[in-house]
Amino acid sequence: MIGETSCILSPGDEIVIRLRLTCEAHDDALVGHLDRVALYACELATALQLDPADIAQLRIAAPLHDIGKVALPLELLNKPGRLTNSEMEIVKSHTTIGYRILGGSKWPVVQLAADIAHSHHENWDGSGYPRALAGEKIHRLARIVAIADVYDALRSPRTYKPAWTLEQAIEELKRQRGIKFDPLLLDTFLKILPNLPTAQPTDAKPNLPADPLQPISARISAQLLTKSADQ
Ligand SMILES: [Fe+2]
Numbered sequence: 001m002i003g004e005t006s007c008i009l010s011p012g013d014e015i016v017i018r019l020r021l022t023c024e025a026h027d028d029a030l031v032g033h034l035d036r037v038a039l040y041a042c043e044l045a046t047a048l049q050l051d052p053a054d055i056a057q058l059r060i061a062a063p064l065h066d067i068g069k070v071a072l073p074l075e076l077l078n079k080p081g082r083l084t085n086s087e088m089e090i091v092k093s094h095t096t097i098g099y100r101i102l103g104g105s106k107w108p109v110v111q112l113a114a115d116i117a118h119s120h121h122e123n124w125d126g127s128g129y130p131r132a133l134a135g136e137k138i139h140r141l142a143r144i145v146a147i148a149d150v151y152d153a154l155r156s157p158r159t160y161k162p163a164w165t166l167e168q169a170i171e172e173l174k175r176q177r178g179i180k181f182d183p184l185l186l187d188t189f190l191k192i193l194p195n196l197p198t199a200q201p202t203d204a205k206p207n208l209p210a211d212p213l214q215p216i217s218a219r220i221s222a223q224l225l226t227k228s229a230d231q
Contacts, residue, residue, distance in 0.1 A: 012107035013060055019102075020063040026070045027077055029159075033152055034063035040148035040196060044185065045141070047192045054141070061113035062145050065120045068098030078159045095121055095130045115139045120146050123180045135182075143182045147173070147189050150180070 009017075024031045041062045045055045069077055072094060076087055083091060098117030105111045119133065119142035126134030154169040164172070173190065177183050 010107075012105075012109055016060050016064060016109055016113060019067060023064070023067055023070060027074055029078060030066065030069075033156060034066070036152045037065065037145060037148045038062035040151060040189075041141075041145045043192055043196060044144050044148065044189050047188050048144075048185070057109045057112050058141050058144070060109050061116055061141075062148070064098070064102065064113040065116050065145050065149060066094060066098070067101055067113075067117055068094030068096070071097045080159045082160075092121070092129050095119075112141065116142045116145050118142075120149060122146070124182050125179050128180070138182075140185075143185055147181050147186055150176075151189070151193075 020034055023034060038059055042055050042059050045058055050058075072090060076083075076090060079087070095118055099114050102110055102114035102117055105114065116139065118130070119139050122128035122131065122133040122138045122142065124135060124138070124143070126132050151169060151173060154164045154172055155166070157163045170190065170193065173181065173186060177186050
């Protein structure tokens with residue numbers, strides 16, 4: 001059955017899925033987060049009535065927004081407490097590293113993933129990084145992923161903070177309207193937020209069995225089967 005499913009996916013799509021599993025294998029804080037970000041981003045894109053073909057590519061590309069983190073030490077990514085300025089600069093480099101990993105592809109979905117990885121920390125007002133892009137100069141799908149990414153990060157526990165409540169998260173999103181986030185995209189996101197399937201904090205850490213390769217292969221199978229069911 002897996003063999004049949006693999007034939008449905010293009011090699012490009014499958015490699016992108018496997019790269020996403022690489023991110024999760026590096027940092028288990030990303031397990032669940034990457035999937036939810038993609039889900040929220042696609043729900044927002046659907047509400048905005050974007051082209052279904054673009055949404056299908058977004059579903060595959062969005063989970064790679066943080067792929068550059070595979071080059072960064074876990075102690076830094078999950079450091080409890082405040083980062084120093086130099087540590088912050090290293091963490092910020094995950095955007096340019098992600099672009100170096102994915103950029104220049106002839107596969108449209110990989111190029112989209114590269115653009116999202118590069119631009120998901122740009123801010124609407126030009127105060128973001130790495131290029132200080134502003135407004136519509138930021139790829140629209142990266143602006144969508146930025147909202148989904150921050151929302152899920154706020155709602156999830158990290159080593160340096162507890163999960164925020166839904167009300168706290170909404171308040172923070174609104175505070176960043178027109179600063180960090182595209183105001184019109186944010187307005188639509190706030191409208192669909194009550195209907196999102198998992199508007200709950202996720203406190204559970206994944207239970208990784210002793211063999212770290214086992215869950216990865218299980219996740220690959222699940223991903224391929226999910227993709228097949230979508231088609
Ligand atoms: Fe990021």
